Amino acid sequence: MISLSVLLMVSTLVHAEPKVIFDSGRTINADRYLSTEKKAQLPKRKPNITSLISPTTPEMTVGKVKRRNISLPYLPSPLFLVGADKVSINWLSRHREALIKVGAVGLIVNSKSASDIQQVIHAASGLQISPASGSDLAKQLNLHHYPILITRTQIAQ
Numbered sequence: 001m002i003s004l005s006v007l008l009m010v011s012t013l014v015h016a017e018p019k020v021i022f023d024s025g026r027t028i029n030a031d032r033y034l035s036t037e038k039k040a041q042l043p044k045r046k047p048n049i050t051s052l053i054s055p056t057t058p059e060m061t062v063g064k065v066k067r068r069n070i071s072l073p074y075l076p077s078p079l080f081l082v083g084a085d086k087v088s089i090n091w092l093s094r095h096r097e098a099l100i101k102v103g104a105v106g107l108i109v110n111s112k113s114a115s116d117i118q119q120v121i122h123a124a125s126g127l128q129i130s131p132a133s134g135s136d137l138a139k140q141l142n143l144h145h146y147p148i149l150i151t152r153t154q155i156a157q
Helices: 002-014 086-102 114-123 135-141
Strands: 079-083 105-110 128-131 148-150 154-156
Touching (some): 086 114
16 A cells, blocks of 8 residues: 555655756647647659769859968768769779778769769779769868868869
């Protein structure tokens, strides 16, 4: 009997209402996300793979890059940016072994088709490389041209 009354007291202490620390005024009730009712499902569409793997970075074009010092102490590994063009593919082929040695990771920042991406991936054999827009990097690091290698201490071609 005593254990039952202790259990009831503990359960009432544990069951407390949540306290709101901050309310922006745009609070959404979680009930609509926790509802067990099945909602009408929309038909699934296949993603357009070409749009997913054909990135564009209008801020950047193929060109010469002047070496400059920077400070990116939290960059986990060297990063290289290339396009799906002959200059980038030749640069990648020339520097592939050195990029592998330093553990560089790459982004294909401009391409026109899936076959262009495949050519770059083939040239980057042994490297981790993905298609992605480089717009944010271009703005943050004042980049205008590629191919380029970004390390913790410098930007170079």
